[in-house]
Amino acid sequence: MLKLLTALQTRQADDYTIVNEPILSSELMERAAKAFIKVFLDRFPDRKKHILIFCGKGNNGGDGLVISRMLFDEGYHHVHTYIADFSEKQSEDYLLNLERLQQKDVSIFYINQAADLEFIESDLIIDALLGSGLNKALQGEWEKLVKKINKFSGFKISVDVPTGLPCEGELLSEAIIKSDLTIAFQRPKLNFLLPISSPYIKEWKVVNIGLDENFIQSTSSPYFWFWKADIQKYIKPRQAFEHKGLLGHALMVAGADETIGAALLCTEACHRSGAGLTTALIPEMGLRALNARVPEAMYFSRNNLDKIDWLKYEVIGIGPGLGVSEESSKLLNEVLANFKKPIVIDADAINLLAQNHQLMKLIPQKSVLTPHMKEFDRLFGTHDSWWERIETALKKSVELKVYIVLKNRYTMIFTPEGICYFNSSGSPAMASGGMGDVLTGMITSMIAQGYAVEKAVQLAVFSHGYAGEQLAHKMYVVPASNLIKQIPYILRELMVK
Ligand SMILES: NC(=O)C1=CN([C@@H]2O[C@H](COP(=O)(O)OP(=O)(O)OC[C@H]3O[C@@H](n4cnc5c(N)ncnc54)[C@H](O)[C@@H]3O)[C@@H](O)[C@H]2O)[C@H](O)CC1
């Protein structure tokens, strides 16, 4: 798990590394620029490219000047370096690297006002105006310059963070560089992981610049990033003599007459993710479809609800396609009144909770709520921004002692301990109907198999996104049914490599 940091915490890690490694701050800047250049050389090896580098006079600008020097040394000789000279203030390392650059045969231009900058054709534009030191909205000449650069046609690469984008927290204005590629130092910035950054971040990459990882581990942050290697540490191979009776029995409560498909998707996903047994509590009219689509699943009739043995099940998944009818509401009430183990609550079950907040008290501890943004707002009230939503989710998951899976490009998992995990896998090609139903089935299945709820949720969320990512290499759009077919293969792949 990677701990994610705020701009202030990154600066502290920076200072700590300088004192304790020890390393000169100018050497750290050199190391950062070198890491940037390595990615650059890989992506843009053509030395004939015309490149513009825009630098500020702080350390982000300092990075830009080192990059300019390194590009020259690497044989890029069509590089023009521009310095935004809007204030007297300048950092020591900026100055040092300006002197070093002046010793090379490169052209350096000063911009005193944005209007002086003429439109220049170029292949690549490197944005090293401002980085994590941003402390207010861009105004005046800064704003004009950024807006002008955004109109330039070259491919834009931002150093550390697009100029004008705060590393975390709300946007300050819309005067932000629209970068095609951002190469960030040591960690992705929190805002890269939220939809607010989407006009400004097309693609990002993180490079290691050797900040002290022990120090980073000791800083306190609720935000973590998890990826393949983290999941692989705890995915369990099947054991000798293990049988279906030991791999959990999941009950899926889903579907209404018009939305039986959702019930089939979550039931099949649950089965294919490895639950020993899966029973579907669905409307009777869906029985034939269930038998045709998932013959391995069992059926329990809603008419026999009074005879159900709740103790038979390790976990219940409820909500996909359930509808918000009187009958659905009764089903949710029954489940909440009788089932004391974790429940995975999705879609219409969330909408029903939103209509009747009293029911929230009945949710068993360590249950999982899986809302998308709209369901989240229906349940907890409207929010004006993602940061407000994050604040609510951190608070509510602790208060209700549940996991909240807030679905997004980088799905967030909030825990009862007040942690927010960002999932790294996924693809925009997965944005299609039924994907959420599949995820609900997968989470339910992992809990049924005995994974601790936190691990079950991480494993399901990651492998769901990973399967989508793999299929997106071959498919324009990834339909939920295709993803379901992929699950056992993906779990196996994660288990062995
Ligand atoms: N963190 C690391 O590990 C390393 C970071 N490096 C680079 O340093 C920058 C951060 O540098 P810093 O000097 O702190 O800030 P900036 O260059 O982003 O800004 C300079 C300066 O500008 C002023 N300012 C802030 N906001 C505005 C505004 N809206 N309008 C006008 N002026 C503004 C403010 O005074 C700032 O101090 C980081 O991003 C990395 O690129 C190191 O090189 C390597 C280690």
Ligand SMILES: [K+]
């Ligand atoms: K920048």
